[in-house]
Amino acid sequence: MLESILFFVGVGVACFVAYNIGGATTGPAFAPAVGAAVVTKVIAAGLMSVFFFAGAWTIGRRVVDTLGQELVRDPAVFTLPASIVVLFFIGGALFVGNVFGVPASTSMTAVGSIAGLGLASGQLNWAVMGEIVSWWIVAPIIGFWVAGMIGRYFYVYLDNFIAIDQTDGPLVEFDRRGGVPRPVLGPGTTRRELIGSSVVVGIGCVMAFGSGTSNIANAIAPLVGSGQLDMNVGIVIGSVAVAAGALTIGRRTMETLGNDITHLPLTAAIVVATISSLLVIGLSSIGVPASFVVIATMSIVGLGWGRATRTTKVADSVQGREAPRASVGALAADEETATVGDPTISVESDPDPIGEEEPEEVPAASELFDPSTTARVVIMQNVVPIFATIGSYATFLLFFGVR
Amino acid sequence: MISRVLVAMDDSEMGERTLEYALEAHPDAETTVLYVVGGPSTMGGQATGLALSADFEEATDDLAREVFESAREIAAEHDAEITTEVQVGHPVRVILNRADAYDTVVIGAHTGSVADRLFVGNVAEKVFRRSPVPVTVVR
Numbered sequence: 001m002l003e004s005i006l007f008f009v010g011v012g013v014a015c016f017v018a019y020n021i022g023g024a025t026t027g028p029a030f031a032p033a034v035g036a037a038v039v040t041k042v043i044a045a046g047l048m049s050v051f052f053f054a055g056a057w058t059i060g061r062r063v064v065d066t067l068g069q070e071l072v073r074d075p076a077v078f079t080l081p082a083s084i085v086v087l088f089f090i091g092g093a094l095f096v097g098n099v100f101g102v103p104a105s106t107s108m109t110a111v112g113s114i115a116g117l118g119l120a121s122g123q124l125n126w127a128v129m130g131e132i133v134s135w136w137i138v139a140p141i142i143g144f145w146v147a148g149m150i151g152r153y154f155y156v157y158l159d160n161f162i163a164i165d166q167t168d169g170p171l172v173e174f175d176r177r178g179g180v181p182r183p184v185l186g187p188g189t190t191r192r193e194l195i196g197s198s199v200v201v202g203i204g205c206v207m208a209f210g211s212g213t214s215n216i217a218n219a220i221a222p223l224v225g226s227g228q229l230d231m232n233v234g235i236v237i238g239s240v241a242v243a244a245g246a247l248t249i250g251r252r253t254m255e256t257l258g259n260d261i262t263h264l265p266l267t268a269a270i271v272v273a274t275i276s277s278l279l280v281i282g283l284s285s286i287g288v289p290a291s292f293v294v295i296a297t298m299s300i301v302g303l304g305w306g307r308a309t310r311t312t313k314v315a316d317s318v319q320g321r322e323a324p325r326a327s328v329g330a331l332a333a334d335e336e337t338a339t340v341g342d343p344t345i346s347v348e349s350d351p352d353p354i355g356e357e358e359p360e361e362v363p364a365a366s367e368l369f370d371p372s373t374t375a376r377v378v379i380m381q382n383v384v385p386i387f388a389t390i391g392s393y394a395t396f397l398l399f400f401g402v403r
Numbered sequence: 404m405i406s407r408v409l410v411a412m413d414d415s416e417m418g419e420r421t422l423e424y425a426l427e428a429h430p431d432a433e434t435t436v437l438y439v440v441g442g443p444s445t446m447g448g449q450a451t452g453l454a455l456s457a458d459f460e461e462a463t464d465d466l467a468r469e470v471f472e473s474a475r476e477i478a479a480e481h482d483a484e485i486t487t488e489v490q491v492g493h494p495v496r497v498i499l500n501r502a503d504a505y506d507t508v509v510i511g512a513h514t515g516s517v518a519d520r521l522f523v524g525n526v527a528e529k530v531f532r533r534s535p536v537p538v539t540v541v542r
Contacts, residue, residue, distance in 0.1 A: 100517040103445050155455065260448030268455050297446040304451025367492035368450040373443045380521045
């Protein structure tokens with residue numbers, strides 16, 4: 001009797017975690033598409049649910065295996081009470097992150113909480129843990145590098161290609177003159193608008209898929225790992241809870257994104273989403289739970305850094321695409337890589353070809369990025385997962401006497 | 404005699420109180436309101452958004468507009484004239500950089516946001532410790 005009550009509590013907490021994941025992920029994935037009025041919020045939530053499930057069903061189960069069976073040497077440590085405690089830490093981290101606006105990777109928190117259980121019971125598989133943590137270091141560096149290259153060399157072209165100039169009327173209409181309805185461009189719809197809109201929706205779907213591959217494990221791995229819940233049943237239940245979250249809290253997060261990604265121009269958001277989703281899907285397919293928040297942050301910083309330190313081409317200035325003064329800063333950054341972020345040097349040595357204002361009054365793009373700031377941001381993103389790890393370890397050591 | 408005051412403002416309620424205090428404490432001084440944009444944020448979005456903007460100057464002005472509007476309202480209530488200045492970079496570095504040109508710096512104790520405390524750190528504390536001129540921390 002007690003056992004079955006505990007089982008339902010466990011499934012309930014797992015659903016709560018999945019529900020919050022649905023709410024938290026829909027915003028970043030579909031806010032650009034909803035913001036550009038390409039799809040409605042309900043359609044966005046629907047796409048989120050479908051692609052999350054697809055990701056969870058196909059690739060997500062590999063991560064469930066890693067978290068539920070490989071990270072701890074003996075999955076039997078996932079007793080029902082232990083699973084519930086682990087899930088509470090994951091849910092609590094999601095909650096704290098949302099309330100205080102501190103982005104925290106759900107996967108890192110999940111690995112941390114399970115590692116805490118593994119440590120306390122002496123069942124932690126250090127080899128698996130080491131592999132996961134190495135990827136947490138390598139993947140963001142790859143994200144930074146790829147985004148940096150794009151920011152430096154390709155961003156302008158992408159921006160031209162993707163730009164959405166909204167026109168009135170539906171994007172696509174159906175031409176019913178023939179026997180079979182045939183889609184044609186809506187009134188005023190340009191080809192570029194159609195491409196841009198499709199890209200925005202498409203990338204939202206890819207992000208939803210990626211979220212499914214890595215996040216389903218965070219909700220169901222403890223229950224599936226110990227065999228209390230069947231893998232397929234777990235994936236379905238988890239995905240339904242994610243869909244509920246996408247339809248309820250997700251609709252709100254699409255509007256009022258307390259998310260830093262909203263500061264990005266549309267093209268940048270697409271670039272960042274593409275890089276980070278592909279990395280997350282790649283890691284999930286080798287069974288590694290990925291830290292989306294850190295990867296996305298390093299991609300964002302890489303993109304901006306690559307852009308701020310680019311070599312400005314003459315053609316850009318002639319077309320008036322670049323503010324000349326911003327390029328002064330960028331050029332200075334190029335010449336004096338070591339001094340990027342050192343205001344005194346870049347301000348004093350900047351030639352001011354226009355000479356319309358005092359150099360010290362001129363904001364420079366090169367001021368925006370310095371390694372210590374970025375390091376601090378990434379370290380702080382680890383605060384919640386670290387607290388979850390310590391909290392989980394202490395809880396299991398003190399109250400469960402699992403050793 | 405304090406004749407030039409630098410008020411470091413942000414978009415929090417504390418930022419408004421800081422300017423009010425500065426105008427009351429130094430009614431006859433020339434007051435400059437400094438707002439720093441593109442500093443550390445939870446995912447680095449603001450800095451990158453600025454770096455990618457087509458018109459850097461316009462983008463920084465856009466980010467500062469709201470804060471400066473409320474600053475001018477507060478100044479009007481106090482019958483004071485203020486100069487506004489927007490800069491980019493880490494707030495601590497920018498404020499310390501500009502402090503030299505003024506007699507004193509007035510700054511709020513904190514923004515009241517947990518994320519700011521973690522991701523930016525306490526700006527007032529660092530400015531207070533390293534400023535070349537006297538600093539007033541408004542609470």
